[in-house]
Amino acid sequence: xxxxxxxxxxxxxxxxxxxxxxxxxxxxxxxxxxxxxxxxxxxxxxxxxxxxxxxxxxxxxxxxxxxxxxxxxxxxxxxxxxxxxxxxx
Numbered sequence: 002x003x004x005x006x007x008x009x010x011x012x013x014x015x016x017x018x019x020x021x022x023x024x025x026x027x028x029x030x031x032x033x034x035x036x037x038x039x040x041x042x043x044x045x046x047x048x049x050x051x052x053x054x055x056x057x058x059x060x061x062x063x064x065x066x067x068x069x070x071x072x073x074x075x076x077x078x079x080x081x082x083x084x085x086x087x088x089x090x
Contacts, residue, residue, distance in 0.1 A: 004021070004022055006018075006019035006021070006022050007019075018043070025045075026045060030045055030046075030047075031045070031046040031047075032044065032045060032046065033045075033046050037060055037064070038064060039067075040060055040063065040064060042056060042060060044056060059090070062090065
């Protein structure tokens, strides 16, 4: 299931990944940074080839969702229903 967190960039361009989202990322691990129409995607370098297709599909669905939101085409739902919908992704 996707997680959402908030962070900010420092004046030196550094971004902290929230602790609960670091999972199996450790100090010194190399990360690949991709951008796509306003989205920034971080991926562990050793996982890159294994999961790129799924990551690109997720990025595309996220992009489509933001476009719908910007157009006012969104649905309001409680957190339980939201989590049910997220499981489908």
